[in-house]
Each structure stands twice: as C-alpha cells, then as structure tokens.
Amino acid sequence: MSMRAPRGTADILPNEVKRWQYVESILKDICDRFNYDEIRTPLFEHTEVFQRGVGDSTDIVQKEMYTFEDRGGRSLTLRPEGTATVVRAFVENKLYGSPIQPVKLFYFMQLFRYERPQQGRMRQLNQFGVEVLGSADPSVDAEVIALAMTCYKELGLSSLKLVLNSLGDKESRQNHRKALVEHFSPYKDELCSDCQKRLNQNPLRILDCKTDRDHPAMKTAPSILDYLNEYSEQYFNQVKAYLDMMEIPYVIDQNLVRGLDYYNHTAFEIMSEAEGFGAITTLAGGGRYNGLTEELGGPNTPGIGFAMGLERLLMAIDAENIKLPIDSSVDCFFIAVGETAEKQASQLVHKLRVNGIQVDKDYQGRKMKAQFKAADRLKAKYVIILGDNELEDDIVNVKNMKTGDQTEVPLTDLVKTMQAELLGGSQNE
RNA sequence: GCGGUCGUGGCGAAGCGGUCAACGCACCGGAUUGUGGCUCCGGCAUUCGUGGGUUCGAUUCCCACCGGUCGCCCCA
Structure with a gap:
C-alpha cells in the first residue's frame, strides 16, 4: 500500500x-x-x-x-x-x-x-x-x-x-543550580554525554536522567527542596x-x-x-x-x-479494563419487501426521523432474512416491517427485537406509537 | 536519532524454493419464494508491505526502503 x-x-x-x-x-x-x-x-x-x-x-x-x-x-x-x-x-x-x-x-x-x-x-x-x-x-x-x-x-x-x-x-532555582554545578562538576567525566551538556545548560535535568540514575553522586545531590x-x-x-x-x-x-x-x-x-x-x-x-x-x-x-x-x-x-457506557445500538430498523413497499419506506423512514426517532434501513433490496440480520448487526431495538400484506391494510408490523413481540400498527399511528415505545423502553432500562 | 522484533484475504493465522496460497472468523448467496441470533451447502487472495538481487523457478533465500510493534532518549 x-x-x-x-x-x-x-x-x-x-x-x-x-x-x-x-x-x-x-x-x-x-x-x-x-x-x-x-x-x-x-x-x-x-x-x-x-x-x-x-x-x-x-x-x-x-x-x-x-x-x-x-x-x-x-x-x-x-x-x-x-x-x-x-x-x-x-x-x-x-x-x-x-x-x-x-x-x-x-x-x-x-x-x-x-x-x-x-x-x-x-x-x-x-x-x-x-x-x-x-x-x-x-x-x-x-x-x-x-x-x-x-x-x-x-x-x-x-x-x-x-x-x-x-x-x-527564580532565586531558589539559581541557588540550587549553583549547588548542582558544584556538586556534579567533579564527576563530569563519569556522567552520560547528555548530562555533560546539561551541566552547563540545565543542570536541574541531570536529576531526571535515567542513564545516570544509579551514579553515587545522584543520591547525594542537593535537593531543590533544601534550596527553596x-x-x-x-x-x-x-x-x-x-x-x-x-x-x-x-x-x-x-x-x-x-x-x-x-x-x-x-x-x-x-x-x-x-x-x-x-x-x-x-x-x-x-x-x-x-x-x-x-x-x-x-x-x-x-x-x-x-x-x-x-x-x-x-x-x-x-x-484498567474499564468499559465505557457507550450505546452503539439503533432504535429502529425499517424492513421493506417489494418495490411498492420500498418506495413508501423512504417516506416513512424520513417521517420518523424528523419526528425524533432514530431509524435505519436496507439500501440494497435484500431479502427479508438478510434485512433482519442487518437489523441484528445494528442492534436494532425495533424492526418495522412493511410488505404486501401490510400495504393492503395500511398498517405496519412493529417487532420488539428483545422480546420478539410483534404488533400491527396503523400507518397513521406509527410515529406516535414509536415515540411512546421508545420512551417507555428507555424508562425500563 | 539508536537497538530488538515483525509485515500473507475485512480480521486472525498456516505455508518457508517447485501446481499464484491451508484453516478459522466475518461477509455474500442458497437450502427455507415474508421474519433475526441454530444447522447444512456454496462463494470470497489476478501486488503474499515496496523495490532490487540470487535461482530454471521465490510468499518462501539475500539487500535496501517503507510501515507496525517493543525498548532507549525524552515526553502527553
């Protein structure tokens, strides 16, 4: 690549x-x-x-x-x-x-x-x-x-x-710096190359050095706390x-x-x-x-x-193995089967969305079974089904994916029903 | 900047010179023509990090580069 x-x-x-x-x-x-x-x-x-x-x-x-x-x-x-x-x-x-x-x-x-x-x-x-x-x-x-x-x-x-x-x-640091230079200067040749430079530029950082951590002069180095x-x-x-x-x-x-x-x-x-x-x-x-x-x-x-x-x-x-409370589920998945239903689905899905309901749908004309799988993958709480049978009666089937319960809902009540369901659902959990 | 280690499909992972490559997961399709999490069957790598080299032949060997990873320096 x-x-x-x-x-x-x-x-x-x-x-x-x-x-x-x-x-x-x-x-x-x-x-x-x-x-x-x-x-x-x-x-x-x-x-x-x-x-x-x-x-x-x-x-x-x-x-x-x-x-x-x-x-x-x-x-x-x-x-x-x-x-x-x-x-x-x-x-x-x-x-x-x-x-x-x-x-x-x-x-x-x-x-x-x-x-x-x-x-x-x-x-x-x-x-x-x-x-x-x-x-x-x-x-x-x-x-x-x-x-x-x-x-x-x-x-x-x-x-x-x-x-x-x-x-x-500033004053404390200057005094401490002076003490550090005096303290480490005799050992200059024993310190790492970085610390040799630090001795002039910023002797304070010698204290933080991991290479020279075990050098005897480290233990006896003047502490800033004594120079405050x-x-x-x-x-x-x-x-x-x-x-x-x-x-x-x-x-x-x-x-x-x-x-x-x-x-x-x-x-x-x-x-x-x-x-x-x-x-x-x-x-x-x-x-x-x-x-x-x-x-x-x-x-x-x-x-x-x-x-x-x-x-x-x-x-x-x-x-620390902490699980953050992240909700990756979607509220509804809209399943439409058949050409007529698919067309109407877009309209209904949009209507639900503008009314505050989270909905996703299939975009590939897949079979019902595949759409259910997609709904599972998205962890949909509800699946809304629209097919030929539902079209005849101007209804939709709403299935609660957790309980498996399925109920018929008149198209005119869909938004209202879903709003009620989702509100109730979140209160229970 | 220095040192160790690694680099095969969406992910994990065999192969380590000789039919362009196992297997698992995931995904797609079918069995089951309107209902998911089970089962079975099928599909899924035309650059095996990139570029050179060795060889009749390289994913397999060598070199370089790129990248990941771990450690050093230092820091968030």
Whole structure:
C-alpha cells in the first residue's frame, strides 16, 4: 500500500470515535463544574512562539518540531505543545485586562512532534489541558491538580500516582543550580554525554536522567527542596495543605523536573500504575509558569496549567479494563419487501426521523432474512416491517427485537406509537 | 536519532524454493419464494508491505526502503 497515513498518525474510526466523544464529554462537564472556559488557538504559530515559550534548550524545540516556511517566507511551526499557544493568545488578546480574574481556560488540541512512534506516543497527538492565568494563589495550584485528578476519577481510573515537587522561584532555582554545578562538576567525566551538556545548560535535568540514575553522586545531590527560599517553601507547603484538605494523595519526588523551561514552583505529574501499561507511564504533566507571559511579550502574569494525553488516557482506560457506557445500538430498523413497499419506506423512514426517532434501513433490496440480520448487526431495538400484506391494510408490523413481540400498527399511528415505545423502553432500562 | 522484533484475504493465522496460497472468523448467496441470533451447502487472495538481487523457478533465500510493534532518549 502506497497511500498510507504518515508515520505516527492514526485514523480514528467510528467505533473508536464514540469512546473519544464519551471521554471528551466527561472532561468538558468537569470543566464546566470547575467553571473553566474553552479556548481554541491556531494549529500553527510563528516558530518563535515555541522557541521562546517552550525554551530553546528543550528536546521539543531542538529536535521535535514540525517547522516549515510558508510562501511568504515566514517560519511557522505546527504546535508541539499547548501552553505556549494559549499564553500567546492570552497576551495578544489582552485577556489580562479581563474583568474576570483569574482567567481559567481549557482546551482540546492536536499537537505535532517529530518522534519515533510507539504505543502512547504519536507524531500527531491529542491533549486536553487547562491553564489558569492571573493568580499566584496556592489554592489555584491545588485546584488545577484536583481538576486533573477528577478527570481520571470520573472516568473510573484508580491505579494512579500523583507526583509532586517544587522547583521554587527564580532565586531558589539559581541557588540550587549553583549547588548542582558544584556538586556534579567533579564527576563530569563519569556522567552520560547528555548530562555533560546539561551541566552547563540545565543542570536541574541531570536529576531526571535515567542513564545516570544509579551514579553515587545522584543520591547525594542537593535537593531543590533544601534550596527553596522562604516564600517558595511556604508556597509549596500551602499547596500541599490544600491537597491534604481535599484528600488528594500525592508523593513528593525531589527529582521530578519537567522537561520544559518555563516551569517554577509547583510541578506535578500523574502516572498510571496499571499492570501492562507499557514503558510510558506519564498520563499528564503540569506546573506553574510565572513569568512566561513576559517571555511572550505581555505583562508579568502568574500562570499554572497541565495537559493530559488523550491517547494515553484511552490506553489507561483499557489497561484498567474499564468499559465505557457507550450505546452503539439503533432504535429502529425499517424492513421493506417489494418495490411498492420500498418506495413508501423512504417516506416513512424520513417521517420518523424528523419526528425524533432514530431509524435505519436496507439500501440494497435484500431479502427479508438478510434485512433482519442487518437489523441484528445494528442492534436494532425495533424492526418495522412493511410488505404486501401490510400495504393492503395500511398498517405496519412493529417487532420488539428483545422480546420478539410483534404488533400491527396503523400507518397513521406509527410515529406516535414509536415515540411512546421508545420512551417507555428507555424508562425500563 | 539508536537497538530488538515483525509485515500473507475485512480480521486472525498456516505455508518457508517447485501446481499464484491451508484453516478459522466475518461477509455474500442458497437450502427455507415474508421474519433475526441454530444447522447444512456454496462463494470470497489476478501486488503474499515496496523495490532490487540470487535461482530454471521465490510468499518462501539475500539487500535496501517503507510501515507496525517493543525498548532507549525524552515526553502527553
């Protein structure tokens, strides 16, 4: 096959789409209760938005962006990440001037990253995320985390781990950075090549390295938590206190460093602990990014958010064997036999449809038996039969597929009868 | 970007140099000329991922590429 979807992309077929729609409806409903409003931003941005917003030293910017030049010579990039585009929109549209503060936003986005695909990692991926701009109150941090956890909980997931850390403010980070460089410099030659680079660029990320995880210097490395200044420490304590009050369990991981440059203070990750989930266990990640608005040309506005991968969310639902309540049945299947009946069927089917009843029919002039099979396949609740016998008496036979009961219904009463049947049927179930 | 593994009909899966290919499921038709989920019979691969090569001959051997999958890096 030569015409294939590009590597790392996937078609989501109707059956699967039903699951997505269900999940999306739950997430939207939660956002509604938390009073977050949806924002939609362009699929691509000026490349600079991500270079400045996400950070030049990050893997995303260095090797994962789909960047292209348009016919006007502009460098554009398919968004690899949500926060930078949302913050750009926040600044550009001066939402910092909105009378309602903070600004609480959610989004569903398709993102693009040039990576080697594997399960739970696609080149085109879907994320649901949330951003709150305009408040530096620790209760907001806790609320955002609570929102994320609520999403998983209401979808029935339970094998989850919330990992929490604080990266501190600028001053704390600088002090910690200095300590890290001093600590690791003597061992530079023993560290992996990535970490040798990180030592200069972003020593914090050495802590997150899997290659050097067992190096003795790791254990004794200075923890950011020991370098938090008073404000940062208090802030972190308050976030934890709010989570405790909401009874949201978490574990502290001093080595949790998020991959993007813009994070400070609260950083968190939600992982799946379900058996057989695969190597990639991160379901969602987020944190605070005070200062990012300035980086993108706006006034200094505090912000915090998270994003969760929807592909991974669906995977986790499967891994925990959760059956989503998806109704794939059709209410009625109309069976017509004979030319006259088939012609009249189209008319009756349309009449039922415009009166709010879900109906499907055969389109291939098949025999009654085959039409019944089709009705079964569609899990039809009722079959409506119109043939020569019925035509003579101006009636139709309505068969309840579950009970097998069949009754004659005058054509003039069909809509009314079906409305009554279907209403009654749903009440019983 | 690196490494392992795999690529046969709509799906699952045999064949592993020599009649262009078992079997199962699904689907279509018939037995049963107006009633489904059972049974029986029949039908259903003119590119065996793509392109080269070896050979008298390749789905079967070799190479490259493409793709899936698992892992590494990193992340959602």
